[in-house]
Amino acid sequence: MWRVGTVVALNHETTSARTLTLEVPDWPGHAAGQHVDVRLTAPDGYSAARSYSIASAPSPEKRLEITVERLPNGEVSPYLTQELIVGDRLELRGPIGGWFVWRPEQIEPIQLIAGGSGIVPLMAMIRSRTSSGSSSPFRLLYSVREPASIFYREELRNLADRGIVRITHAYTRAVPQDWPLPPGRINADLIANATWPSTLSPTCYVCGPTSFVENASGLLTVSGHSAQRIRTERFGPTGDRR
Amino acid sequence: MAIISRGFSGRSAAANPKLPPGQYVTTDFPVLSAGPTEHVPLDQWEFVVNDGARALKRWNWKSFRDLPAERVTADIHCVTRWSKFGTLWEGVSLDTLLADVKTDARYAMAHSYGGYSTNLPLEDLKNRQAWIAFRFEGQDLAPEHGGPARLLVPHLYFWKSAKWVRGMTLMPEDKPGFWESNGYHIYGDPWREQRYSSE
Numbered sequence: 001m002w003r004v005g006t007v008v009a010l011n012h013e014t015t016s017a018r019t020l021t022l023e024v025p026d027w028p029g030h031a032a033g034q035h036v037d038v039r040l041t042a043p044d045g046y047s048a049a050r051s052y053s054i055a056s057a058p059s060p061e062k063r064l065e066i067t068v069e070r071l072p073n074g075e076v077s078p079y080l081t082q083e084l085i086v087g088d089r090l091e092l093r094g095p096i097g098g099w100f101v102w103r104p105e106q107i108e109p110i111q112l113i114a115g116g117s118g119i120v121p122l123m124a125m126i127r128s129r130t131s132s133g134s135s136s137p138f139r140l141l142y143s144v145r146e147p148a149s150i151f152y153r154e155e156l157r158n159l160a161d162r163g164i165v166r167i168t169h170a171y172t173r174a175v176p177q178d179w180p181l182p183p184g185r186i187n188a189d190l191i192a193n194a195t196w197p198s199t200l201s202p203t204c205y206v207c208g209p210t211s212f213v214e215n216a217s218g219l220l221t222v223s224g225h226s227a228q229r230i231r232t233e234r235f236g237p238t239g240d241r242r
Numbered sequence: 243m244a245i246i247s248r249g250f251s252g253r254s255a256a257a258n259p260k261l262p263p264g265q266y267v268t269t270d271f272p273v274l275s276a277g278p279t280e281h282v283p284l285d286q287w288e289f290v291v292n293d294g295a296r297a298l299k300r301w302n303w304k305s306f307r308d309l310p311a312e313r314v315t316a317d318i319h320c321v322t323r324w325s326k327f328g329t330l331w332e333g334v335s336l337d338t339l340l341a342d343v344k345t346d347a348r349y350a351m352a353h354s355y356g357g358y359s360t361n362l363p364l365e366d367l368k369n370r371q372a373w374i375a376f377r378f379e380g381q382d383l384a385p386e387h388g389g390p391a392r393l394l395v396p397h398l399y400f401w402k403s404a405k406w407v408r409g410m411t412l413m414p415e416d417k418p419g420f421w422e423s424n425g426y427h428i429y430g431d432p433w434r435e436q437r438y439s440s441e
Contacts (some may be wrong), residue, residue, distance in 0.1 A: 001440065004245060037323075040247040047244060048252045075266065079250050089245050096438060099276055166327035184351055210273045214386060217278035226435055227278050227356055234273050 001093040002039060003027065007084060008063070013151040017069040017117060018057060024092060027062045030054055032128035033101040033121045033205070036066065036094035040076055042062035050076040051234075053120040053149045053207075054095065055152075057127035067151060069117040100205065100233045104114035108203055111196045112140040112165075113186070113216045115208020119151050121233065122207055126156075126165050138165040141194050141204075143186055143212065146174035168194035186212075191219045207233040256322065257357035260317055261325055262432035268324040276420065279357040279386045280406040287390055289374065290409035291343060292357060298343050298412075303390070307376070311335045314373055316396035318403070319432040331394055336367040347412035352393050355406040359415030361428070362395065362402055364412065371397055374407060399430040399437070 012018050031097055032054075039049040056065035070081040084090075102110065102125040110129075112122040119142055128137055143175035144150050152164070170190060171183045195200040204225060207217050213234045215229045263265060284303045291299040296315075301309070314331045322428065351361050375394040376383055383389030388405030395402045401421045422428050427436040 002244075039244075040250045040252065041244040042251050043246055044251075045244070048253050048266065049323060075252055079247065083249050088248060090247070091245055093438075096425055099421075210386070214273075214279060223276050227280070230278050231277060232277055234275065 002093050005064075005090050007086050007088045007090065009088060010084065013067055014069075014149055016081065017067055017151060018227070019065050019067045019082065019087075020080065020088065020090075021065050022092070023063050025062055026163060028095070029060070029063060030058055030064065031096035031098075031101045031103060032124040034059060034095035034124075035098045035121070036064070036092050036096065038066070038076065038080070039091040039093070040079060041091070048075050049093075051096070051239075053124070055120045055123050057124060057131045057153075059131065067117070067120045067123075100127060100207070100231050102157075102203075102205065104128065104134045104136075106203065107134075107136055109137045109196045110139070110202050111202045111204040113140065113141075113195070113204065113206045113208075114140065114142045115212030115216070115222075116144060116149065117151070118206075118208030118212070118233070118235070120207075122205060123152055125205065126159060130159065130164055137196075139194070139196055140165050140167045141170065141186065141190070141216075142167060143170040143172060143208070145172050147176045186216050186219065187225065188219055191209045191216075191223055195220075198226075201226075201229065204230045205229060208235075210234045254375055260327060261429075262319055263435050264437075265319055265323055265432065266327040268326055271326060272320070272322070272324060273386045274320065274322060274401075275386075275405065276358065277356060280354070281385050282355050282390055282406055282408075284390055289339075289391070289410065291339065291412065292409065293345065293347065293412050296343075299339070301339075306334065306374070306391075311376075312370075312373065314375070314394065314396075315393070318396050318400050321399040321401055321426065321430070321437050325371075325432075331373065331375040331376055331377050332377035333373035333391070333394055335370060336372040336374070337370060339374065340367070343412070345412050347414055347416060349413045349416045351417060352402075352404040352407055353409045353410045353411065354404045355408050358404055358406070358420050360393075360402050360404050361413075361417055362398070363416070363429075366395060366398065369396065397431075399427075400433050401426065402430055 005024040009021035035053045041047040052066040068080045319325045373394045376391045391404040
């Protein structure tokens with residue numbers, strides 16, 4: 001069943017990513033980590049749909065946010081990031097997915113690991129932790145290409161300052177000035193220093209491009225985390241996810 | 243009635259009769275798994291068919307690979323909307339594996355290393371519709387794509403083609419597997435667009 005959402009706000013996160021706030025009168029609510037299918041239809045009837053993670057926390061309001069990264073040869077993401085204007089309507093199906101989800105009833109420590117736009121569903125979890133009043137201890141390890149690639153920059157800084165989530169950034173291409181490490185992929189040292197130890201039995205949520213998730217989830221397994229406690233969501237070069 | 247997206251033309255290619263509704267064609271092979279990639283040593287691998295109470299058939303890697311294998315060319319369709327045409331696999335047909343199994347069961351639950359499961363009607367596993375595949379495009383199947391061996395049921399959405407498969411439980415009644423308990427359709431026919439449990 002396709003629902004109709006109206007774009008009520010658009011905000012740039014980076015030069016290639018934009019957050020869409022949608023008002024959906026019959027939105028049934030969602031859980032943090034779920035996604036929606038978005039469908040575009042051309043005047044000749046041709047349509048294309050893709051899945052995008054929901055960025056906003058569950059709330060009683062009939063609103064949700066998705067953050068979309070423009071893919072160079074994407075079919076739907078260039079439209080959503082460049083053409084769409086406030087007042088436009090989109091078709092949505094969802095919310096979808098019951099596995100890559102965090103619920104406020106969970107009390108165990110939470111380890112979030114994001115690569116690039118993989119931050120989006122994890123941001124919904126952090127926001128949900130805040131809005132639900134949960135005191136579950138959260139950590140986020142967030143890997144991006146360069147400082148300018150960070151989504152939700154001010155909000156994350158603010159959440160870290162308030163002690164709601166402990167955040168470690170990592171950079172694969174270019175680091176900020178005076179950063180102590182060279183750019184590179186997440187490695188065993190970073191996992192050991194910046195994430196919950198396996199002895200605390202955290203639930204780990206890992207989201208990002210396939211190679212990122214393969215690397216990070218492999219490192220978690222090697223450092224003693226049970227595979228049962230590692231939930232993953234991968235997107236490929238043509239996956240056009242988010 | 244669809245809403246027209248102002249200024250959207252998309253790829254608008256002529257409709258491809260090989261492409262199920264709501265899918266698009268990809269040429270690479272995205273990886274989708276609920277957890278970390280499993281690495282199963284061949285000397286520990288086995289495939290067991292059971293009826294819920296006892297094992298009916300059991301193979302280790304060697305006895306499995308001694309079975310006659312087939313080459314299969316198939317289009318595959320992922321519920322995340324990509325389809326990939328003309329993929330080449332090598333595997334053992336479920337017709338071969340279930341040949342001497344006498345059962346009244348109508349459903350099967352495939353089980354995987356790592357705990358994944360998915361349910362299928364037994365009908366859908368017979369008559370050259372399903373294989374346990376161990377080679378992809380001429381190469382041993384890579385762990386991230388389900389190696390050493392995965393179920394291959396190309397006529398259903400690809401989450402039914404369980405990676406790292408280790409066995410199958412024959413069941414009198416249908417029961418939901420992993421994704422089927424997490425929002426996805428109990429059967430998953432791409433041509434009827436049976437993506438989610440709400441439809």
